[in-house]
Amino acid sequence: DAGITQSPRHKVTETGTPVTLRCHQTENHRYMYWYRQDPGHGLRLIHYSYGVKDTDKGEVSDGYSVSRSKTEDFLLTLESATSSQTSVYFCAISSQGANQPQHFGDGTRLSIL
Amino acid sequence: AQSVTQLGSHVSVSEGALVLLRCNYSSSVPPYLFWYVQYPNQGLQLLLKYTSAATLVKGINGFEAEFKKSETSFHLTKPSAHMSDAAEYFCAVTEGMNSGGYQKVTFGTGTKLQVIP
Numbered sequence: 001d002a003g004i005t006q007s008p009r010h011k012v013t014e015t016g017t018p019v020t021l022r023c024h025q026t027e028n029h030r031y032m033y034w035y036r037q038d039p040g041h042g043l044r045l046i047h048y049s050y051g052v053k054d055t056d057k058g059e060v061s062d063g064y065s066v067s068r069s070k071t072e073d074f075l076l077t078l079e080s081a082t083s084s085q086t087s088v089y090f091c092a093i094s095s096q097g098a099n100q101p102q103h104f105g106d107g108t109r110l111s112i113l
Numbered sequence: 114a115q116s117v118t119q120l121g122s123h124v125s126v127s128e129g130a131l132v133l134l135r136c137n138y139s140s141s142v143p144p145y146l147f148w149y150v151q152y153p154n155q156g157l158q159l160l161l162k163y164t165s166a167a168t169l170v171k172g173i174n175g176f177e178a179e180f181k182k183s184e185t186s187f188h189l190t191k192p193s194a195h196m197s198d199a200a201e202y203f204c205a206v207t208e209g210m211n212s213g214g215y216q217k218v219t220f221g222t223g224t225k226l227q228v229i230p
Contacts, residue, residue, distance in 0.1 A: 104156030
């Protein structure tokens with residue numbers, strides 16, 4: 001299995017608080033992604049990174065920011081969490097090439113009360 | 114623009130019966146297609162991928178999928194279902210890269226497979 005670690009695995013927090021999720025990889029892959037998974041919506045891309053300090057928005061980026069200061073780490077921050085951001089968040093990595101699959105972490109279950 | 118449609122959000126089969134999960138795609142260029150499986154409380158795992166080498170693709174756990182360009186389909190099959198196949202299955206398509214080298218991936222909304230003993 002690809003070496004991807006997400007932390008924390010579970011988190012409960014309150015509306016309005018900042019939250020940071022961490023993704024750590026040991027595969028030295030160039031690309032890293034953050035998705036959210038919600039029933040009926042499948043996986044939706046929040047942000048992605050194509051290198052250190054190189055990031056771009058996905059389809060549901062409002063309310064989220066990311067940072068990548070090292071190849072192995074990709075952080076997702078909810079600046080001021082809202083109940084609509086309650087979801088399961090997945091980090092994924094891939095090497096370069098459209099024919100390359102993505103490899104996923106085990107997810108972070110985030111509940112915002 | 115690329116898109117993926119998975120017909121049936123839930124599919125039930127008896128143990129030992131044929132598994133057929135449907136995926137249709139839309140792509141403006143020759144696509145790369147993937148099937149992933151997700152078990153409870155886990156991330157997605159790659160089952161198989163189509164990258165134009167062969168239209169019939171064999172994957173892990175006895176699954177296979179056939180790329181049919183004329184039907185824009187990439188259905189997933191397994192001759193005989195096992196209880197351990199109960200999971201959610203996602204079809205995905207990529208078209209290529211933008212200037213930053215990002216490979217846009219579009220996932221279907223998933224099909225939950227129930228296997229009845």
